[in-house]
Each structure stands twice: as C-alpha cells, then as structure tokens.
Amino acid sequence: MSSITAGLAGRYASALYQLATEAKQVDDILLDLNSFNELIDNNADLQTLIYSPVFGADKKAAAVGHLLKKAKANALVIQFIGTIAKNGRLFAISSIISAFIKEVDNRRGKISAEVVSAIPLDDKRQAKIQESIISLADAKDVSLVMRVDPSLIGGLVIRIGSRMFDTSLKTKLNRLESAMKGVA
Secondary structure, three states, X not given: OOHHHHHHHHHHHHHHHHHHHHOOOHHHHHHHHHHHHHHHHHOHHXXXXXXXXXXXXXXXXXXXXXXXXXXXXXXXXXXXXXXHHHOOOHHHHHHHHHHHHHHXXXXXXXXXXXXXXXXXXXXXXXXXXXXXXXXXXXXXXXXXXXXXXXXXXXXXXXXXXXXXXXXXXXXXXXHHHHHHHHHO
C-alpha cells in the first residue's frame, strides 16, 4: 500500500470511526465491513467493478449501494461506501476497511502479534504466550496470528508491531556460528 493510499485510508477510517461511535454502532459496522471485504476477496466480478477504470464513479456507487442494501448492511455503511465510490476512491476500500479495524482495535487497547513456532502450539501454550504479550505490550487484549516454520528448530519468533523477539534455536545457532568464526 502506498503512503498516499495509507493516508487516505486512515482519514476515511477515522471519519467512519467517529460516525460509528456517535451512532453507537461500531460493532455492527465492523461486522458489515468484514463481510463486505470477504465478499470482495471471493468475488471476481465485484473486484472488476471496484478496481476497473471502465466503470464510472456513479455506476460503481449505484452497484455497490444496491449490493449493500440487498445484503441488509447498516445504513451508515451503505452511505459511507457510497460516498467513497462517488468520490472515486472505491479502489482503496480494502485499505480503508483494514485501517478501520486497526482504529477500533487501537481504541479498545487490542494489539496484533504474529507468533512463529517450529511446531504447532496447543491452546494452553497459545494462551500463555497471549498472557505474556499482554503483559509485555501493556495491552488489554491481543490478537494472535500463529504460523509454523520448522526451520526455527525450536523456540519462538514474536512480532508485535515493529518489535521482534527472536528466541529461536536457529538464531542462537547462527549467532554461535558467527562467534566461532570470529575466534578462528
């Protein structure tokens, strides 16, 4: 995502968050936006409509508005996405939805963390890691994205935003190898 699109997405997401908060409908809007984003991901015709320059802003707004009304989306979501389409910014809708989700998570004290392990972790271990991250990051809640990378051999790599904690055996062995080369 370019910095221009990121800035645009952030501004639209902040505006929607303000409207959603005033209407006390943040959770409903979040649900509708997630459903719409999933629909975009799974529907090639909708992707063509959104990203193709062949269709004008008015046609896009009318089509998306009709689709959202048929899906019984929240009135604020219909109006908001319609405005984005009329302004010729529908190409950024996925970025705007992602920015809105991040805005909601930030306001609620929820952070996202990626955990990479050498083997799949059971629920008990995931819960312990989640507790540790909550404590470490001073957050209210953590959304974990779990990945398995057998090349780590053992240990974990945890990414919280721009911070990374690497306790993997692979990294420790690489450091030991580098230190041994320095001695020889």
